[in-house]
Amino acid sequence: MAEGHPVDVVRASFPRLTDSEKMAAEYLLHHYPEVPEMSIRDLSQSAKVSEATIVRLSKKLGYSGFPHMKLSFAKTAGVHRQVYETIGRDDDATQLIDKTVHLFSESLRQSSQTLDPSMLERAVQALVHSRRVVFAGIGGSGAVAEVARQRLLELGLFAVVCVDPPTMPRLARTAGPSDVYLGVSHLGETQEVADFLRLANRSGAGTIGITSIADSTVGQQCSILLQNFSYPMWLGPEAGISRASQILVLDILCMALAFRMSHEKP
Numbered sequence: 086m087a088e089g090h091p092v093d094v095v096r097a098s099f100p101r102l103t104d105s106e107k108m109a110a111e112y113l114l115h116h117y118p119e120v121p122e123m124s125i126r127d128l129s130q131s132a133k134v135s136e137a138t139i140v141r142l143s144k145k146l147g148y149s150g151f152p153h154m155k156l157s158f159a160k161t162a163g164v165h166r167q168v169y170e171t172i173g174r175d176d177d178a179t180q181l182i183d184k185t186v187h188l189f190s191e192s193l194r195q196s197s198q199t200l201d202p203s204m205l206e207r208a209v210q211a212l213v214h215s216r217r218v219v220f221a222g223i224g225g226s227g228a229v230a231e232v233a234r235q236r237l238l239e240l241g242l243f244a245v246v247c248v249d250p251p252t253m254p255r256l257a258r259t260a261g262p263s264d265v266y267l268g269v270s271h272l273g274e275t276q277e278v279a280d281f282l283r284l285a286n287r288s289g290a291g292t293i294g295i296t297s298i299a300d301s302t303v304g305q306q307c308s309i310l311l312q313n314f315s316y317p318m319w320l321g322p323e324a325g326i327s328r329a330s331q332i333l334v335l336d337i338l339c340m341a342l343a344f345r346m347s348h349e350k351p
Contacts (some may be wrong), residue, residue: 091157092117094146099272099320100300104143107302109134113158113273121159125151182285189326195314196330200337206311209341211291212237215265218244220251221281222269225328230269233335240343250277259282265291271315271327282306297327297335 095110095117112132113120118126128151129136139151146293149155175185183262212218218237220230229246237244249255258281260266266285273296282292283304283306297315304310313330 086132091146091154096298099274099298102142102145103138104302105134106145107137107274108132108276109138109142111272113206114272117158120155122214123155125218142278155316167283182234189329192326196333197337199314200334201310201312204309204311205338205341208293208311208338209345211265211293212338212342214263215242215264215291215344216261217255218242218267219260220244220246220257220267220269221248221278221284222246223248223275223277224255226269226271226275226278226331229328229331229335231257232269232332233267233339236335236339237342240339247281253277253281254282254284257281258288260285260288260290262289264288267293267294267295268303268307269295269331270301271297271331273298273303275303275344279303279306297330 092114095113098112099107109128109132109223112128116131123131125136125139129139132139133278136351143149143151143154145325146154148157148247172207218236219236220227222228222230222235227246230246230248234244234246247253254277257266264285266282268282270278273279279302282294286308291309292307292309293309294303295313297313298304299310299312304312311333311334315327315330
């Protein structure tokens with residue numbers, strides 16, 4: 086029997102899901118306000134998986150089947166149409182400000198604890214003598230990658246960003262042993278970014294992934310993982326709190342890199 090909020094149940098399930106089940110689970114996380122109105126056929130077509138995959142996912146999440154899972158989402162639909170779960174419809178402007186700031190602060194604090202210092206050191210080591218750094222990200226993750234690219238350019242490193250999915254595999258095939266390829270993905274299930282890292286690995290490049298779920302497709306394809314923390318919310322990865330935690334990790338990386346490079350100058 087599934088216990089807890091359905092979004093939390095889905096997030097906790099990722100490490101034990103198959104690739105197709107992860108695709109369906111990612112769709113649930115991004116679109117859960119819509120689930121109560123969807124048939125199993127609607128969901129399978131939207132998530133680009135089979136109906137059998139939806140049934141298997143429902144049972145892996147602890148539900149008796151799709152109808153049970155759908156009912157669980159329906160019961161919490163009203164709550165989830167809030168941008169952030171702790172902010173209520175009756176909150177005044179002062180409460181809204183205070184609660185939002187608290188959520189952002191807590192997300193940043195959790196990210197600082199989730200980020201592995203040894204992985205950070207490995208990432209700095211890979212970047213400090215790199216020939217070029219190539220970022221990949223789609224949507225908001227691509228925007229975050231662009232911020233990091235600007236900072237690396239200021240440090241004197243050659244860096245580019247790819248936000249076009251069809252171009253990502255072509256760019257990855259140009260990787261060399263002295264390059265570092267860095268993929269940014271909120272849940273780590275952006276297949277184009279995962280393929281980008283996989284192809285770069287084949288070419289011998291260093292690969293770094295930034296995602297909130299370690300045992301995700303992106304997490305499994307990178308040699309260095311910089312994990313951030315993010316709350317589930319109905320705006321999904323485009324909510325500001327999701328991007329803030331990604332930016333924090335990249336800021337820490339750029340700061341550590343700047344200190345390393347300044348110490349290595351004659």
